Amino acid sequence: MFEKENLKMNRHCADRIGSSSLLIDTVGLIAVVILALLMRFHAITIPAVWYDEAFSLLLARETPWEIWPITARDVHPPLYYVLLHYWMLLVGDDVLSARSLSVLADVGTLLLSIKLMSLVATRRATWIAALLLALLPISIRYSQEVRMYTMVSFWLMGATVALVCWVKAPDKKRFATLYVLLMTAAFYTHYFAALCVLVHWLFWFRVRHVRAAVLPVRAWVLANSAIVVLFLPWMSHFIRQLQRRDGLDWIPPLTWQTVLNTVWPFTVMNDSVPVTSWWRVVPTLLILVCAATLLVKDPKERGYNILLVGYFFVPVLIVYILSLWVPIFSARYLTFAAVGLPLIVAVALDAWGIRRRVLTVAAMFFFLVGETQGLLAVYQQTDGLNGTAVRRETRLDILAARIAREVRPDDEIVVDGMFWYLPFKYYNATGIQPRIYVYRYPTDESREPYSFGGWALALQRGAGRYFDDISTLKLNAGRIWWVTGKVNANHARLFPKHWKQTLRLDGGGVEASLFILDAAPAPLAAGPKRSDFPAMACCAYWRADTDRAIFSGEVLGIRTPYESQTRPIAGP
Incomplete structure (x- = not known):
């Protein structure tokens, strides 16, 4: 019991x-x-x-x-x-x-x-x-x-x-x-x-x-x-x-x-x-x-x-x-x-x-x-x-928002390299399809972008939106935004003389420059090449043969000839 x-x-x-x-x-x-x-x-x-x-x-x-x-x-x-x-x-x-x-x-x-x-x-x-x-x-x-x-x-x-x-x-x-x-x-x-x-x-x-x-x-x-x-x-x-x-x-x-x-x-x-x-x-x-x-x-x-x-x-x-x-x-x-x-x-x-x-x-x-x-x-x-x-260092989100406020409907937007192109395209709210600038080789031989990695995605709906010779760039309104990794003062030599920079937006490791064409360009046999310019101190440099970019992790504090025209980016 x-x-x-x-x-x-x-x-x-x-x-x-x-x-x-x-x-x-x-x-x-x-x-x-x-x-x-x-x-x-x-x-x-x-x-x-x-x-x-x-x-x-x-x-x-x-x-x-x-x-x-x-x-x-x-x-x-x-x-x-x-x-x-x-x-x-x-x-x-x-x-x-x-x-x-x-x-x-x-x-x-x-x-x-x-x-x-x-x-x-x-x-x-x-x-x-x-x-x-x-x-x-x-x-x-x-x-x-x-x-x-x-x-x-x-x-x-x-x-x-x-x-x-x-x-x-x-x-x-x-x-x-x-x-x-x-x-x-x-x-x-x-x-x-x-x-x-x-x-x-x-x-x-x-x-x-x-x-x-x-x-x-x-x-x-x-x-x-x-x-x-x-x-x-x-x-x-x-x-x-x-x-x-x-x-x-x-x-x-x-x-x-x-x-x-x-x-x-x-x-x-x-x-x-x-x-x-x-x-x-x-x-x-x-x-x-x-x-x-x-x-x-x-x-x-x-x-x-x-x-x-x-x-x-x-x-x-x-x-x-x-x-x-x-x-x-x-x-x-x-x-x-x-x-x-x-x-x-x-x-x-x-x-x-x-x-x-x-x-x-x-x-x-x-x-x-x-x-x-x-x-x-x-x-x-x-x-x-x-x-x-x-x-941490590159604020393409804020940069793209600022461009969207400053842009005009017939402006051109060029992104320098695939490494910056994809994130900019994600943030891009301008309604303008950006173009990709592809580096040319020192031998002056034009090279088609690869159809792998980011290129396979970028060119899915935009074939022909890349170029490797600035002289072939046709502008409708005479204004162009150039988005790139931050470089030193020598980067100005990349562009033709009739391009006049009027604004630069600082996005940490990236920047956007607004150029205006002030006169008709002189005939060019070929556009400028990277090999024509002194070595550039960039936050990122493009490996065209591997569809990759190497990032240094530093934002270079180099003053440019346009420093007085530089505006810090305010939040969107």
């Missing part, structure tokens, strides 16, 4: 504890999501749209059946641009609306990561990981950019969760189907998804080695074969892109400093710390200690710990090896792998917390301080990542 009453009481207590835990978890989840959204939406509209983002925005304005062939002439697969197309139809194509897609994808990655941790780790480790993920600087940085890096993170984390669920319930075929679809979506979003496949194969091999009944070879190979089959429609385009090997010229060669500082650009990100400083090595050493803790834990859990450790280290190591031949290491390409860092730290801190509480608290404090430094670097735009200097 008493035993039955005790059993009922125990069950009642267990139910109350379970309900209380569920409530706490729900409140905690809501708090983490709100924190993540606040961190990602904070200052999201401050950086100006730069070349890469403008490419995404302008391409997404095309129809899905036009996006496919244009993307085939770029360096990435098309899925992100198609999704962005429909997203922009739904919420608009302003900066906040467009970047919010990356925010939602990143918050989705956070939720999926919490689910993964709930499957493979303790409750305490799950919430440590949730907090660190909500504040992860590299995720926040690329959730504020109109690119595909947080989207591929979402697909890959979803596929990883599906794989773990499949391992735990191999008879439920829906997990296998979900895994195939998510991995296919990842491949159609970014090619570095292949690196996560290697992580999954390592995990499968380890789990199968421990429990042979889980995911037999036939089922696993069949699932991976299905991914390959679904990717076949794009395979020919991928092979052609691979053969061209374009778009990687901006990535610096691999150095020992890059290897030792591996974790820094994903977490602390503070560009003011010298590259040679040993402080940059500390995060890498701490992550290695945490990873070692996971690998020596209970052998029964080692398969899942290998998954967590491999999620970051396998892609990074493979990229390092490949970079010995072709430099491909860039933090933004490995944003998906950086999601594994908080997971590794969380499980390690949970293991240490049992016996080493002081060490656990100290380590948690250190990681939070490091992430806080990274967040400040993101918000202050001093993270040192590719594109940050351009987004």
Whole structure:
């Protein structure tokens, strides 16, 4: 009798504890999501749209059946641009609306990561990981950019969760189907998804080695074969892109400093710390200690710990090896792998917390301080990542708004180089189709623009809008706006003598000059060439053979002959 009453009481207590835990978890989840959204939406509209983002925005304005062939002439697969197309139809194509897609994808990655941790780790480790993920600087940085890096993170984390669920319930075929679809979506979003496949194969091999009944070879190979089959429609385009090997010229060669500082650009990100400083090595050493803790834990859990450790280290190591031949290491390409860092730290801190509480608290404090430094670097735009200097220093948004107020209906607008053309075209509200000036080679041989990358997009609806000889430029009203990267005083020699500059608008790393023709031009045999002029100190210079630009990150404070006529740009 008493035993039955005790059993009922125990069950009642267990139910109350379970309900209380569920409530706490729900409140905690809501708090983490709100924190993540606040961190990602904070200052999201401050950086100006730069070349890469403008490419995404302008391409997404095309129809899905036009996006496919244009993307085939770029360096990435098309899925992100198609999704962005429909997203922009739904919420608009302003900066906040467009970047919010990356925010939602990143918050989705956070939720999926919490689910993964709930499957493979303790409750305490799950919430440590949730907090660190909500504040992860590299995720926040690329959730504020109109690119595909947080989207591929979402697909890959979803596929990883599906794989773990499949391992735990191999008879439920829906997990296998979900895994195939998510991995296919990842491949159609970014090619570095292949690196996560290697992580999954390592995990499968380890789990199968421990429990042979889980995911037999036939089922696993069949699932991976299905991914390959679904990717076949794009395979020919991928092979052609691979053969061209374009778009990687901006990535610096691999150095020992890059290897030792591996974790820094994903977490602390503070560009003011010298590259040679040993402080940059500390995060890498701490992550290695945490990873070692996971690998020596209970052998029964080692398969899942290998998954967590491999999620970051396998892609990074493979990229390092490949970079010995072709430099491909860039933090933004490995944003998906950086999601594994908080997971590794969380499980390690949970293991240490049992016996080493002081060490656990100290380590948690250190990681939070490091992430806080990274967040400040993101918000202050001093993270040192590719594109940050351009987004900070060049205000094409304000420049384009000022031109729109000053322009006349029959003016001509010329943008000097593709690097500035795409973002200017995104911001352009004048109703005038800008033209592109293409540098001529020193041999005086005219060279047609390539039909790849930004050119494939720019000339989609505007064939004939580029030129490489100023003498062929025909002006209807005798007024021309010239938008270019900021240069020194010698840039005036680029233009014919009958062009008189009457106004210069300063946009930080870019400027716009208004020229008026004061007399009929004398006949010219050929327009001026870049080789005719002294070397120019530019913020950006064009690599015509690679469809890329290199940005120095500096705004040159050089006075020009027209300095007295220069007007600072007021906000629109």
